[in-house]
Every structure is written in C-alpha cells, then in structure tokens.
Amino acid sequence: MKKFGVESIVGIFIIAGLLCLAYISIYLGKINLFGTGNNTYQVKAVFSSVTGLKEDTDIKIAGVSVGKVTNITLNNYEAVVTMKIRNDIKLQDDCIASINTMGLLGDAYVEISPGGSDVTIQPGGMIRETEPPLDLKKLIGNFAFGKVE
Numbered sequence: 001m002k003k004f005g006v007e008s009i010v011g012i013f014i015i016a017g018l019l020c021l022a023y024i025s026i027y028l029g030k031i032n033l034f035g036t037g038n039n040t041y042q043v044k045a046v047f048s049s050v051t052g053l054k055e056d057t058d059i060k061i062a063g064v065s066v067g068k069v070t071n072i073t074l075n076n077y078e079a080v081v082t083m084k085i086r087n088d089i090k091l092q093d094d095c096i097a098s099i100n101t102m103g104l105l106g107d108a109y110v111e112i113s114p115g116g117s118d119v120t121i122q123p124g125g126m127i128r129e130t131e132p133p134l135d136l137k138k139l140i141g142n143f144a145f146g147k148v149e
Helices: 006-028 136-144
Strands: 040-047 058-061 064-075 078-086 096-101 108-113 129-131
Touching: 040 064, 040 096, 040 129
Parallel strands: 058 108, 096 129
Antiparallel strands: 040 078, 058 064, 064 078, 096 108
C-alpha cells in the first residue's frame, strides 16, 4: 500500500481551499442555488425618480428587510419598480414607499411605511403612494447659493 506523497497532501489542501472559497463566495454573495420557492409575492410602485436605487436592493419596514427590488423600468418618463415581498408581510393599500439612503452617502433602499387601512395589496398590485429620494447634491447647491426656501 502506497503512502500519501507530498503532492497528494498539497492537492487535498488546494481542493479544500477551493471548496472554502466557493462556500464563502456563495454565502457572502447571497446566491440562492436552489431557488426561493414561492414564499414571496410581487408588487409595483411608480416613482418620479429612483436615483441611486439598484436591482436586488433591500426593501425595509421599520428597518427590517422584507423583500428585494427585482426590476426597474421606465414607463412614460416615470420609474416603475417591481418588488418581491415576503408572503408573511401584508401591505395595506395606503402604505407609502419611499427611497432612502443608509447614512448620509450610503446605498439607496426602499422603505415602506405601513398604512392604517384594513384592505391589503394583492399579489401583482400597486403601491399608490411613493416618495422619490432626496436630491442631496441639489439641496447642498441651493444652500450654498442661498436659494433655501
């Protein structure tokens, strides 16, 4: 019976290292290899501007992630944002979707403020109340040149 040589041990370490690298890449990249099943439903919202918002961005309620942005398209010079929301989260038909940033210059995300209605948005429905992101550059420019109202 032949003993393991140096080449075999190095090969095992390389394979183990590649497996660890693949696992970390999948874990940190939040890649779902086996699909999410049918535990989300789709809603849309129309914004006048979605500056800084990207696909696969979090959707939050009270700071807790409840979904993801799946698509952003342009329709009649307005941005239509398609979102996937977890099935256990029911959005009222008077909720408000706004685009906020994490910190002063952080990434944009969609914040949903719950409404008070008893009527919920059905899968494929539309969030009617939206607020575009605050244009920080324009605000600073207006302040610098004394155009603050």
